[in-house]
Amino acid sequence: MDASLLDIAEVAQRSRLAPSALRFYEKKGLIAPAGRNGLRRTYHPDVLERLALITCARSAGFSVAELGRFLQARPSDTDLRTGMTAKADALDEQIGRLTRLRDSLRHAAVCEHEPLVDCPDFKRAVGNVASTSGALPTTGRSHRSCQ
Known part of the structure; x- marks a missing residue:
């Protein structure tokens, strides 16, 4: 062998x-x-x-x-390339959702809102509705409802 x-x-x-x-x-x-x-x-x-x-x-x-x-893909396989582009777009969407969830969990870890899951920023991220800036407050920033 x-x-x-x-x-x-x-x-x-x-x-x-x-x-x-x-x-x-x-x-x-x-x-x-x-x-x-x-x-x-x-x-x-x-x-x-x-x-x-x-x-x-x-x-x-x-x-x-x-x-x-x-x-098995070859450069000439245009149908597969189109599918790959669609899959990449879907992954971009999934990454965005997961990033918002990660950010919301980090925020919840330091948030003083009771209960944590009722925090408007947490709900916004988990509900897949981006804030106007497209991001949650970082752990260094606070918002009125979590003070």
Whole structure:
């Protein structure tokens, strides 16, 4: 066996994915084993980079099918590029919502409003309605209802 190859258990440990997830991704064509060491799959070390991309994309909401198409994409695939742009736009919206939620949680951590979840700034962020400036007050700023 090539000494640089990684056993499935090592790939699972280093990628923090279950061996069953690795086998599933293999079945779906997202990764490929380099061979076997007895009955155990082995992989080239670069599979860890592919798995990091897969994990990141999955956490961003990509389906396995979308990932399969993306991983096979060629510059001439205009339909896929259009889909990628739409996905990027959706991620921008999600990032905005998560940023507002993060900011509202930081604000709530220092807010004196009772109860915290009734704070107008917290409600505005969680309700996905941006303030006129587009941001919540920072922890250094206060507003009348939280004093």
